[in-house]
Amino acid sequence: MKSRAAVLFEPGKPLEVCYVDVQDPKAGEVRIEIKAAGVCHTDLSVMTGSLKAPVPAILGHEGAGIVVDVGPGVTAVKPGDHVIPLWRLSCGECEYCSDRRPALCGEGTEIRSTGRLLDGTSRFGIDGTEILHFAGVSSFSNYTVLPEGAVLKIPKELSFEQAALMGCSVITGVGAVINAAKVKPGHTVAVFGAGGVGVNVVQGAVLSGAKAIVAVDRHPSRLDDAMTFGATHTINASDTDPVAAIRDLTGGRGVDYAFEAVGLSATIQQAYDCLAKRGIAMTLGIASTTTKVTISPVGLVYEERVLTGSLYGSAAPKTDIPMIIDLYTNGRLKLDALLSRTYAIEEINQAFDAMQSGETLRSVIKF
Numbered sequence: 001m002k003s004r005a006a007v008l009f010e011p012g013k014p015l016e017v018c019y020v021d022v023q024d025p026k027a028g029e030v031r032i033e034i035k036a037a038g039v040c041h042t043d044l045s046v047m048t049g050s051l052k053a054p055v056p057a058i059l060g061h062e063g064a065g066i067v068v069d070v071g072p073g074v075t076a077v078k079p080g081d082h083v084i085p086l087w088r089l090s091c092g093e094c095e096y097c098s099d100r101r102p103a104l105c106g107e108g109t110e111i112r113s114t115g116r117l118l119d120g121t122s123r124f125g126i127d128g129t130e131i132l133h134f135a136g137v138s139s140f141s142n143y144t145v146l147p148e149g150a151v152l153k154i155p156k157e158l159s160f161e162q163a164a165l166m167g168c169s170v171i172t173g174v175g176a177v178i179n180a181a182k183v184k185p186g187h188t189v190a191v192f193g194a195g196g197v198g199v200n201v202v203q204g205a206v207l208s209g210a211k212a213i214v215a216v217d218r219h220p221s222r223l224d225d226a227m228t229f230g231a232t233h234t235i236n237a238s239d240t241d242p243v244a245a246i247r248d249l250t251g252g253r254g255v256d257y258a259f260e261a262v263g264l265s266a267t268i269q270q271a272y273d274c275l276a277k278r279g280i281a282m283t284l285g286i287a288s289t290t291t292k293v294t295i296s297p298v299g300l301v302y303e304e305r306v307l308t309g310s311l312y313g314s315a316a317p318k319t320d321i322p323m324i325i326d327l328y329t330n331g332r333l334k335l336d337a338l339l340s341r342t343y344a345i346e347e348i349n350q351a352f353d354a355m356q357s358g359e360t361l362r363s364v365i366k367f
Contacts, residue, residue, distance in 0.1 A: 005141035011049030025071035035160035037139035038062025050288035054115035057132035061087035063139030064163035103312035173200025175313020185209030193261035206230035219358035
């Protein structure tokens with residue numbers, strides 16, 4: 001089968017849109033026709049080379065589509081089902097899966113590091129040359145093949161565009177608040193980076209009953225977006241020291257939780273520095289492998305602060321995504337406002353340019 005896809009042949013170069021060959025699914029695998037694919041900063045990090053991934057590869061890890069066919073032994077889905085691909089495959093049996101942390105499972109780590117499925121081969125190629133998978137999803141291809149365990153059936157009445165966003169930005173942001181931090185009513189929250197993940201941290205904080213939610217960003221439009229999603233205060237970090245401003249807003253106390261959704265050493269440091277005693281700073285942004293943060297242990301001891309991280313919203317996607325769908329259906333999550341723009345696959349590099357400039361909050365590629 002031929003598929004239109006955006007391929008990264010070399011870090012530092014734009015994606016190239018071309019036709020690739022997509023093999024039939026093998027035992028335990030599913031072939032999906034992708035209808036919508038989210039444009040995420042993690043893919044951009046691979047494109048720039050700050051995040052290492054094997055290439056040449058088809059990027060994209062947010063998506064939604066329709067099952068086309070299945071390999072032998074597949075029982076969870078059938079042709080015609082609407083699905084979301086999950087970008088961290090999990091075995092369901094290891095210590096991390098058993099402790100409701102499937103994103104840390106070794107099976108997902110292996111696919112992410114090798115760019116191949118569990119049998120050690122890829123399902124993509126161009127004229128006999130192997131093209132690799134990214135995060136086991138490769139949603140920037142009209143057709144892709146995934147393990148059965150990395151596919152989640154969703155209601156057919158849910159739009160593909162909204163469903164695609166749930167697979168990463170929504171579950172990462174909302175999940176970090178609910179699953180990892182366990183923010184409670186009356187707590188105070190700061191969010192560094194009001195992009196697609198950051199505004200979902202804001203939504204998670206609203207759901208948790210936080211009394212103050214401070215959004216920090218350098219783009220005024222994104223600060224406006226954060227207010228739309230429930231932020232109570234905003235700080236433009238391009239002209240204001242966010243740590244001092246947060247201290248001022250909280251009467252010098254600091255916040256109970258600071259979520260960092262950028263992946264830069266400066267914003268991680270700021271998130272830690274604005275904490276109250278016993279506060280928790282949680283980084284969600286995907287940093288470069290060379291990024292370092294210097295933290296004084298004084299605050300760790302004398303104020304019992306915590307610096308930690310959360311991957312994939314520390315979620316169990318197969319139970320948490322249905323919960324997110326219910327929240328959206330019942331009007332408690334604002335996903336329509338999250339989608340800024342849609343693009344054709346031929347416009348994918350423009351989509352990343354718009355995201356970098358702050359023009360879009362979240363956008364999707366429609367096939």
